[in-house]
Amino acid sequence: xxxxxxxxxxxxxxxxxxxxxxxxxxxxxxxxxxxxxxxxxxxxxxxxxxxxxxxxxxxxxxxxxxxxxxxxxxxxxxxxxxxxxxxxxxxxxxxxxxxxxxxxxxxxxxxxxxxxxxxxxxxxxxxxxxxxxxxxxxxxxxxxxxxxxxxxxxxxxxxxxxxxxxxxxxxxxxxxxxxx
Numbered sequence: 001x002x003x004x005x006x007x008x009x010x011x012x013x014x015x016x017x018x019x020x021x022x023x024x025x026x027x028x029x030x031x032x033x034x035x036x037x038x039x040x041x042x043x044x045x046x047x048x049x050x051x052x053x054x055x056x057x058x059x060x061x062x063x064x065x066x067x068x069x070x071x072x073x074x075x076x077x078x079x080x081x082x083x084x085x086x087x088x089x090x091x092x093x094x095x096x097x098x099x100x101x102x103x104x105x106x107x108x109x110x111x112x113x114x115x116x117x118x119x120x121x122x123x124x125x126x127x128x129x130x131x132x133x134x135x136x137x138x139x140x141x142x143x144x145x146x147x148x149x150x151x152x153x154x155x156x157x158x159x160x161x162x163x164x165x166x167x168x169x170x171x172x173x174x175x176x177x178x179x180x
Contacts, residue, residue, distance in 0.1 A: 003035045006069075010042035010050075020052040020070065026060020026083060029137045036068030036144065043069065054177065059083035059165050063176075064141050067148030075168035075177045082176060084145055084156060085163030086137045088130055093118040149175055 009018050043050070052058065052066035054075040060083040066073050075081055097104060097119065104119040115126045122130065145160065146153045160174050171177045 003038055006039055007042045010039075010048060015048070017049045017051065020050065020066065021055050022052055022058040022062050022066060023056040024059065024062035025057055026062045026064075028061065029086060029141075032061050032064055032068075033140055033144070036065060039065075039069045054079035054081050054168070054171075056080070057165070060085070064144055067145045070148070072179075073177045075171055075180050077168055077180055079168040079171075079180075080165045081168065081171040082161035082165045083163065084141060084160055086134045086141065088134050090116055090122050090130070091118045092121045094120045151175060 006018065006020075009015050049072070050070045051072045051074060052070035054066075054073065056076070056078070057080045058066055058073075058075070059080065063082060063084065073081075106114050106117060106119065108114040112126070112129070115129065116122065142153050142156045145151075145156045149156070149160075155175075160176050161170075166174065166176070168177065168180050172180055
């Protein structure tokens with residue numbers, strides 16, 4: 001819905017600029033690169049500025065999207081910005097289930113089909129596969145931020161909060177926003 005509204009606004013000749021007022025902790029990686037690609041298709045033609053405003057919080061996927069399509073990123077004085085990173089969770093519920101007297105039997109087909117189930121620990125192989133997916137998503141995120149902020153990926157990885165949310169003033173110092 002957000003992407004469709006953005007594209008309509010970008011295509012409407014009566015609208016001279018688009019301001020994205022953002023207050024979001026982010027969300028899932030799924031769909032973010034595709035949404036940014038669609039949004040960028042509507043940036044062409046007569047230039048219409050896009051300004052993303054961190055109005056309280058612009059973190060994780062929300063920051064990724066802003067970097068992917070905004071000409072300028074502005075932070076309100078009390079804003080928090082960043083969280084450039086990817087997190088995935090696995091819960092090993094086997095001890096809790098055992099304490100409750102519950103035994104789970106999984107029936108699977110395919111070598112990795114049961115990977116990540118909560119009924120036991122991750123094997124080293126499964127953990128490595130999960131880490132590779134997180135690293136891939138992080139690489140996409142870093143590349144989008146680097147392109148949007150016009151810096152090198154190494155600058156994003158080593159100097160833009162390293163997964164932390166930072167204050168507006170720190171974000172300005174780090175080059176994560178253009179102004180407060």
